[in-house]
Amino acid sequence: MTLIDLGELRDEPDREVPSPRPPRAVGRPLRVALALVFLVATVAGAAPVSERVSVVVPARLGAEAFLDDDRLYVVEPAEGEPEGxxxxxxxxxxxxxxxDDAPPAPVWRSRVPAAGRFWQVQTxxxxVLFSVTGDRDDGQTVALDAGTGHERWRQPGYPWWDPxxxxxxxxxxxxxxVVRSVDPASGQALWSVPTPREGATYSVRSGLGGPIVLAFPGGRIEVRELRSGTLQHAADLRLDEPAGHTMVTHDLLLVVRPRAGVVTAYGLDGLRLRWEARLPLVEHVQDCGELLCxxxxxxxxxxVDPATGAVRWIGQRxxxxxSAQGGRLLAVAPGPVGDRFGVLDAATGRQVADLGTWQLMPWFADDRLLAVRPAAAGGGLVVAHLDVAAGRARVLDVLRDxxxxxxxxxxxxxxxxxxxxFGAWRYGG
Known part of the structure; x- marks a missing residue:
């Protein structure tokens, strides 16, 4: 990642930094960038460093490291092997x-032909599933045996694990x-169905897998059962313009019509109309905890209230x-040296904390939010846990190296x- 000097930072982990007063909201135009995997956020408070265990592993130029399920995976070009x-x-x-300080021995090592860059690991x-980008195709999923590293199977496409x-x-x-259900052990397809250009949308309900939704050009919608691919509901919604965005959340299919400034909600249990709301200049809708944004x-x-489509409040700046946690929302806005983050009360939209500027690490929905920023003095990086519900960031460490x-x-x-x-650090609590 690119690290920018963000100025002075109170990086002493044994001090408690008071939360600053939230700044007055402003109405200037804001950028829209919502498909975020790498996010940014900051500190409203610090706490003592947690007990840590650290380890250092060797890596050559061009190597990348991934964390998953109590393991660190290092991927680097293989010496003496064909390119790729x-x-x-x-x-x-x-x-x-x-x-001692001796580097740990790997549990296993494996040589893997891959015409692309490894960008994600899932166990x-x-x-262990490795997602590999493709220059001229949809990329690949490569499955290695978790115990030995031997390749079990590979096939085109990117994986998604249902909870x-x-x-x-x-x-x-x-x-x-195509979207297909695959046996993880063998790679055998259990069922498959064709998808539109935009692909399939997956639904998660209270940590459980919901249906798969396919939105085809012209307005045909299909709702399919997750485990079997069986068609449950289908309807022709006869859209009067190409949908700028469709998403599934709160047991709703949401269709956005940017030119008309309209968002329409259909229930997944039959694709019946639930509500329609006029939202001028709307371009994108996302899940915001108990709300829609x-x-x-x-x-x-x-x-927006997902039950009625009524606007509850407006986040002007x-x-x-x-992220949504404990009745609060982590929001992003431009700042003087990068994007700044604040914590909002989900019920009213009122800002309750200013979290400043960080670089948030890649994360999944249930992960705690971990972030870094350059240390103010002495070099290295400050690591913090961003606690949205508490409205603060708890400093875990200052990694000088x-x-x-x-x-x-x-x-x-x-x-x-x-x-x-590469270094790896484990923290408690």
């Missing part, structure tokens, strides 16, 4: 500090693609909401060191 072949090494993250029952353990792999393209092309968003390329997973952070190696 990488070596994958799996390291078990220790529960306690090693007795399932007995397998109940169902594995779906999806391909796309200008003419549409409808974003406008000129900046700002409206917080914000261009996105990134870290330079960037940080990732987080549960209680662990990995970063590239100034020496080129």
């Amino acid at each position: 072949t990488v070596e994958v090494r799996a390291y078990a993250l220790p529960e306690r500090a090693p007795a 399932g029952p007995g397998v 109940t353990g169902v594995l779906l792999i999806q391909t796309g393209g200008a003419e549409g693609g 409808a974003h406008r092309g000129n900046g700002g968003f409206s917080a 914000w261009f996105g909401v990134l 870290a330079s960037g390329d940080c990732r987080g997973d549960a209680d662990t952070v990995s970063c590239r060191l100034r020496t080129g190696e």
Whole structure:
């Protein structure tokens, strides 16, 4: 990642920094950038450093590191192999500090031909799935045995794990693609259905897998059962213009018509009309916890009641909401040296905390939000846990030898060191 000097930072982890008064809202135009995987946020308070266990593993130029399920995976070009072949090494993250400074031995190492860049790792029952980008196709999913590193299978498309353990792999393209349910152990397809160009949309209900929704050009909508692919509901909604955005949340299919400034909600249980709301300049709708956030092309968003479509309040100065926790929302807006983040009360939209500027690590919905920023003095990076519900960021550590390329997973952070190696740090609580 690119790190920018953000100025002075109180990076002493044993001090408690008082939360500043929230700034007055302003009405200037805001950028709209909501498909975020790498996010940014900051500190309203600091707490003592948690007990940590650290380990350093070797890496060469061009290596990348990934965290998942108590393991650190290092992926780097393989020496003495054809171009495009990488070596994958799996390291078990220790529960306690090693007795000496010797680098740990990998649990396994594997040579993997891959015509693209590894960008994501996901662990399932007995397998580790690596997502590989493609220059001329939809990329690939490569499954390695979690215990040995031997390749089990590979196939085109990108994976998605349902919370109940169902594995779906999806391909796309200008003419549409396919979504299929795959046996993780063998890669065998259990069922498959064609998808539109925009692909399939997955629904999650209270941590359980909901239906799969397909929105085809012209207005045909299909709702299919997750485990079997069976068609449950279908309807021709006869859209009068191409939908600028469709999404599934709160057991609703939402269709956005930007030119008309209209958002229409259909129930997934039969695709019957629930409500229609006029929202001028609307371009994109996203899940905001108990609310919907409808974003406008000129900046700002409206917080919408998903049951009725009524506007509850307007976030005039914000261009996105990134997380919802404990009745509060993490919102983003432009700042003097980068995007700044604030915590909003979900019921009223009132700002309750100013969290400043951080670089948030890649994260999934249930992960705690871990972020870094350059240390004010002495070099390195400050690591913090962004607690949206509490309206503050708890400083975990100051990593003096870290330079960037940080990732987080549960209680662990990995970063590239100034020496080129990768370090991993585990934190409690």
